Amino acid sequence: MFIATNPATGEELHRYPLNDNATLSKKIDQAAETFKSWRKTTFEERSALLRKVARFMRDDEERLARLMTDEMGKPIVEARGEVQKAAWCAEHYAEKGAEYLAPVTLPSDATHSYVQHLPLGPVLGILPWNAPFWLAFRFCAPAIMAGNTCLMKHDPHVPACAEAIAEVFERVGAPAGLMQNLRINNEQVETVLKHDAVQAVSLTGSSAAGSAVASLAASQIKPAVLELGGSDPSLVFSDADLDEAAKTLALSRIINAGQSCIAAKRIIVEAPVYESFIEKFYAHLSALKMGDPADETTQVGPIAREDLRDGLHRQVTTTVKQGGRCLLGGEMPEGPGYYYPVTLLVDVTPEMQVSCEETFGPIAVVMKAESVEHSLEIANDTIYGLAASVWTADVALAERMSRDIEAGQVAINGIVKTDPRLPSGGVKRSGYGRELGPHGIMEFVNAQQVWIGPKVGT
Structure with a gap:
């Protein structure tokens, strides 16, 4: 039974029964049967469908947004934005999918040789609760445009969103x-992945979940894309625009109450501007309004689950015991719901809890670096490698440094974000493969070589 709880109140919202094995088998068979005809559709037909989906979502924005606000506590303003972004993803692949998948001519000894990109079949998507619509469309829009069919296993805490x-x-x-x-x-999930009809899997979630699914997919010789956790560094150098950096990094840290894989997790500030940055950063964080996610003025909603909030508080209290200073928040609030205050921890060092673990909540962590080189050393001192940002007036330096930052994406003087036009994914324990952009649609296709004779020169 999937049980959804309103994190703003702690009260149960609704229950959904699990699919039994017979229903599950029927759905897989249906995906396989539909694939036989869908794979033969034209790009124009696929594009038309995705555009219809996007229009429907834009027209139904308020209802869809409220589902997220109710089930996982996303502030309503952010929830509306997520619906629009999911629609944009569908529109982007409707517009660019054919171009991304166009055959590529390659010279050889053939009269003509080329690579064409063909769909694989039913693809399983395993999704988390923190961005229910966006992550679903990040998975399904490119897969469908490529000619695949999709089976979605969403998080049990957002069942109405999934429906x-x-x-x-x-x-x-x-x-x-x-x-x-x-x-x-x-x-x-094991039953689905082992089914002969299912050809691939995409998972967004924890490193532990990714490891289990990757092992299972490998045992079946099926491709997988994994977008996992992150402990994303933001490097602030002494020549940076501190006002802009503080404002943008505060936003990056608290979007979705900090429950984002690519949020700024470890803010590494060069020593000459360390205290000045903290002062500016504190001003932005302390001005944020936490409250009912259905309120139009709320900027920080509740944590999605009680156990997640307990884990956040453990990270904070352990770090303070280890020598970190808490300048803001850090106290477990009383009253209903799973709220946790915006918290600012400074003087954090690499061995402390909030540096060693991913912090999935509104906990801002500031670390001091003695130099640019020291900043890079701290940034890479993690098992994760999802995203990073660099703040400096020397853009050429930041570009050179990006080659040494162990992350799947680097933003220079801007917020780290996902964009349908650009590939997204990680390295190290943050996963492998890419979603979005031209790279994302290539993950679940057969890049088939075609050689046409006679051989040149014969």
Whole structure:
């Protein structure tokens, strides 16, 4: 049984029964059957469907946004933005998918030789709760545009969001079986991945979940894309625009109450501007309004689950015991809901808890670096490698340094974000493969070589 709880109140919202094995088998078979015809559709037909999906979502923005606010506590203003971003993703692949997948001519000894990009079949997407619509479309839009069908295993804490995503496709007349929601537990994931019809898997989640799914996919010789956790560094050098850096990094840290894989997790500030940056950063963080996510003025909503909030508080209290200074927040609030205050920890060193672990909440961590080189050393001192940012007036330096930063994406003098036009993904324990952009749509296709004779010169 999937049980959704309102994190703003702690009260149960609704329950959804799991799919039994017979229902699950029927859905997989339907995805396989639909693939037979969907793979033969033109790019124009696929594009038209994705555009219909995007229009429907934009028209139904308020209802879809409220589902996120209710089930996982996303502030309503952010939730509306997420619906729009998911629609944008569908529109982007509708516009660019054919171009991304166009055949590529390669010279050889053939009269003509080229590579064409063909769909694989049903693809399983395993998704987390923190961005229910965006992450679903990041997975399904390129896969569908490439000619695949999709099976979505969403997080059990956002069951109404998952139902709504699948329903969008039904409402615009998509073929039955093109995009289906699977209400299954983790044990049933193995059944899906081992099914002969299912050809690949995409997972966004924890490193532990990624390791388990990757092992299972490898045992079946099926490709996987993994977007996992991060302890993302932001490097602030002494020549940076501190006002802009402080403002942008405060926003990066508290979007979705800090529950984002690519949020600024470790802010590494060069010693000459360390105290000045903290003063400016504190001013932005302390001005944020925490409260009911349904309130239009709320900037920081609740943590999605009680156990996650408990984990955050453990990280904070342990770090303070280890010598970190808490300048803001850090106290477990009383009252209903799973709220946790915006918290600022400074004088953090690499061995402290909030530096060693991913912090999935509104906890801002500031560390001091003695030099540019020391900043890079601290930035790479992590098992993760998802995203990073560099703040400096010397853009050429930042570009050179990006080659040495162990991360899948680097933003220079700007916020780290995901964009349908650009590839996203990590290295090290943050996963492998890419989503979005031209690289993302290539993950689940057969890059088939075609050689046409006679051989040149014969």
